[in-house]
Amino acid sequence: MNKLTSCLIACCILSLSACSQxxxxxxxxxxxxxxxxxxxxxxxxxxxxxxxxxxxxxKQQSKEQAIQMCQTQSTFLGLVGK
Known part of the structure; x- marks a missing residue:
């Protein structure tokens, strides 16, 4: 489980997006x-x-992309956390 979770965290971090805030x-x-x-x-x-x-x-992505990716990640993390 730790390896899976570590991979998940790394993938999520690398795939995220956003703006200056x-x-x-x-x-x-x-x-x-x-x-x-x-x-x-x-x-x-x-x-x-x-x-x-x-x-x-x-910060490397547009705000719209960041929001979409964060919503997806949040949903997935909610499932993993259960």
């Missing part, structure tokens, strides 16, 4: 991703690095 949908997605990371036992430093990568990846 993080959309609300992406904040919600990050909250779910952060909770999952804590469940996996990642330390605070690892989570901070993930957040930095998350924010950088969403």
């Amino acid at each position: 993080i959309p609300k949908e992406c904040e919600e997605s990050w909250d779910k991703l952060e909770a999952l990371s804590k469940q996996m036992g990642l330390n605070e430093e690892q989570i901070k690095e993930q957040k930095k990568q998350f924010e950088e990846s969403i």
Whole structure:
């Protein structure tokens, strides 16, 4: 499960999008991703690095793309978290 979750996190981070500010949908997605990371036992430093990568990846895309990707990720993380 840890390998699957780690791969999921990496894929989600790499596939995200956004603009200069993080959309609300992406904040919600990050909250779910952060909770999952804590469940996996990642330390605070690892989570901070993930957040930095998350924010950088969403800033590389348009706001519309970011919202769509974050909504998809949030839905998927909701399923994985159950």
